[in-house]
Amino acid sequence: MNHLIPLLKDYINGLLSLEDNEELRDLFSRYPDLKKTADELKSEEGLRELLLEYEYLFDADFARREEDNLNHILTHIRAGEGHNRHRKPWFRYAVVASIVLCMGIGGYFLYPFVRDSNGTTEQFSGDIPAGNSKAILTLANGEEILLSSDHEGIVIDNGVRYDGGDTLANQDLVAHTQLVLRTPRGGQYHITLSDGTKVWLNAESKLIYPVTFIGDRREVRLEGEGYFEVAPNSKKPFIVKTERELVEVLGTHFNINSYTDEHTSRVALLEGSVKVAAAAGQGVELLRPGQQSLVSTAGIRVEAVDIEECLAWKNGEFMFNNESLERIARRLERWYDIDIQLSPSIKDITIWGAVSRYEDFDTVMEVIKRTDKRITYSIQGRRTVVMK
Amino acid sequence: MHNASLLIDGLHKNKEQSLIAVYRLYNRKLLLFATRYIKVREAAEEIVADSFIKMWKNRHLFPSEEKLQAFLYICTKNACLNYLRKPVLEDPLESILNTEFDLAQDVDVYTKMVHAELIAAIYQEVEKLSERQRAVFYMSFLEGLTVEEISQRLGVSVDVVYANRSRALAILRAHFKFNNSALISALLYTFLS
Structure with a gap:
């Protein structure tokens, strides 16, 4: 049942259509009311109603009641078991009873939009327009392929092809070679490597990778910024080398920002764990999710980070x-x-x-x-x- | 992220921490579910609290989190029906321990349960906003206030309202992974009117 929730969310968000998904079709035919609910949530009005209902149920006072009810439950079960003497001091959570409205924020911002008559x-x-999907793929023989902005990514499997599209280079041409994917200024691109690892490249960045990973490790090189979702494989660690650090993982999600014109190179971890070694040998750190390492000439250090911010570009x-x-x-x-x-x-x-x-x-x-x-x-x- | 087997293991070992974890995981979902049956909020809260007590009494009997979840929902449903003075013959424990048991067979309960879990999941996105972003979001989307009204209400400049709105939008867009959800377009709209 738990896997249904992401499916339903995608449906509401318009990412998944009934034609494409048999499971969803089955679900809706067995439980017609669920379809009704999901369709309602697609509209602004439906969503507003839902949030209002939620707000009513979980109002400003709810946090206090929730803790009270939990205490009631705990008291009840302890009494029922007759070992009150072992009762631990009960920690009461600090309760935020109302929305804090009076904190100061040093932010000033406008988000200027105009709305045309069509409502868009x-x-x-x-x-000067914003950047878009574009990149250059360099094959081992030096041939350069300009990647179309009609696609957002490429996939390496028995050759190179667009994500969900045409073949760019067949297997004979690229077997056992290193390829280079490079984004220019104003470009970004996405690549799925042969092991299933996904990499998103930000503008003015470069990823050097083998068509197939041979040997006991998977090694790529990065310049600039990239977000990695490494396919798990505990037998073959995945290693990203940048000019300033060496990042070793088994299977995890992280962002590397290592532009050479920046003072500091950053590795931010979302999931799992990674080991970051400063390339100049100033130290090694193991990151936990929600942390980032900072490597500069001063050495390496670790700090907490807002992952939301690290991934905003992607x-x-x-x-x-x-x-x-x-x-x-x-x-x-x-x-x-x-x-x-x-x-x-x-x-x-x-x-x-x-x-x-x-x-x-x-x-x-x-x-x-x-x-x-x-x-x-x-x-x-x-x-x-x-x-x- | 919780680990299902850890949770069950903790319950089998009589760990109160596991009960608290189950409570944190299911309390809101069960309340959403209960209010599909009965509209009185206070009664729903009492019923759901009782379900956790019943769950604890039977904590050694749940082989998996799936069964635990089913037990909580069925207990809550039965108590709601009792509250509505409808006869209930079903014993939730007997039901879930039956190997033939499949919660999905009961269309009404299953629909309400998925609905509750879906709403909780959607609301989790909103909860990722900071308090101020959420305050701005609510005032615009739910109360329909203008930027000027929000700035007066919060006692901050219009620019600060814009700043927080921009952040709220960015975060919601990222979580909903697309640009045209009702939530996003509504948020945009209320700030343009």
């Missing part, structure tokens, strides 16, 4: 957590394929908020201007000057 959202028109967002304008500018340069020149007085302005990566450059700049009204910028060709 549209960004302000601008000259989910189509720029997410800034009090990040300096200087660092944000480098991210924008890579995605919009532009050069940004910041005047020194604004380099350290920090920004908190988020904006879709699919907005054009002007829109993102409007968002940033919101931080400090005195910021101005001018665009000349692919060069932007930002000043105060």
Whole structure:
């Protein structure tokens, strides 16, 4: 039953149609009311009703009642078993009874949209569009294949083909060789390796990998930023080498941000565990989910991280957590394929908020201007000057 | 992430922590389920609390989490029907321990159960928002307030409201993994009106 929930969620979200999924068809024919519910949840009104119902049931006071009820249950079962003398001091959870409305946040942000008469959202028109799916695949013989933006990814299995599409290179051409997948500025791409491992490459990044993994380990090289979902195989560890670190895993999900023009290289872990060794030999750290390692010339250290933020790029967002304008500018340069020149007085302005990566450059700049009204910028060709 | 066999193992070893884990895992779902039968919230909460006590009394008898789950739902259903003064003959323990037992056979109960689990799963997405993001989201989506009204209500600038909305949107978009859900479009809409 538990696997049905993701299925139903996908159906509600429009990711799964009844034609495509037999299990869902069976479910709905056996339980027609479930289809009714799911269809209701597809509409705004249905969703609003559901959330209101939920809010009524689990109101601001619910957290307190929930703990009270639990205490009642525990008291009851302890009394029933007659060993009150062993009673442990009961820890009462701190209860947040109401929504906290008065904390200060140093964020200032606008998300400028205009809405056209069709009810779809549209960004302000601008000259510099956002990046999209594009990449270059280099075969062992040096041949370069420009990967179409009609597809979002490629798959390596008995050759190379588009995800759900045409063959790009057959097996004879690529067997036992190393391939290079490279995204330019303004590009991103997705690849499924021969072992089933999935890698998403952010803009201006490079992944070097063998067509088949031979030997007792799976080894790839990364420059730039990539998100990895490594297929589990405890007998063949998966190793990612970057200029600044060596990341070893058995099967897990993590993000590596290792651009050479950044001061720090970061590995953030979502699931499982990974071992990160600084390439310059300054140390080794084992990460737990929700942690990231930072490797710089100062060595390696580990800190807690908001995974949401690390993965925002893959989910189509720029997410800034009090990040300096200087660092944000480098991210924008890579995605919009532009050069940004910041005047020194604004380099350290920090920004908190988020904006879709699919907005054009002007829109993102409007968002940033919101931080400090005195910021101005001018665009000349692919060069932007930002000043105060 | 919980580990099902650990949970069952803990119950077999009389660990209160396992009961608490089961409570955290199922309390809200069972309440959603119970309110499909009875509308009085306080009564539903009492009934569900009783189900956990009954579960504890039989804790050594559950071979798997699946059976434990079925027991909790059936107990709750029977208590709700009792509350509605409808006769119930079924013994939940006998039912689930029968090898032929299949919860999916009971269309009504199964529908209500999947429904409860689905709503809990959807709501989990909303709960990933920070408190302020959630406050902004509720005021716009559920109460239909404008950005200016929200900013007054929260006593913060319009810019801060926008900032939190942008974050809420980004997070919901990521979790729903697409751009056109009713939730997202509604959130966008309320901020544009």
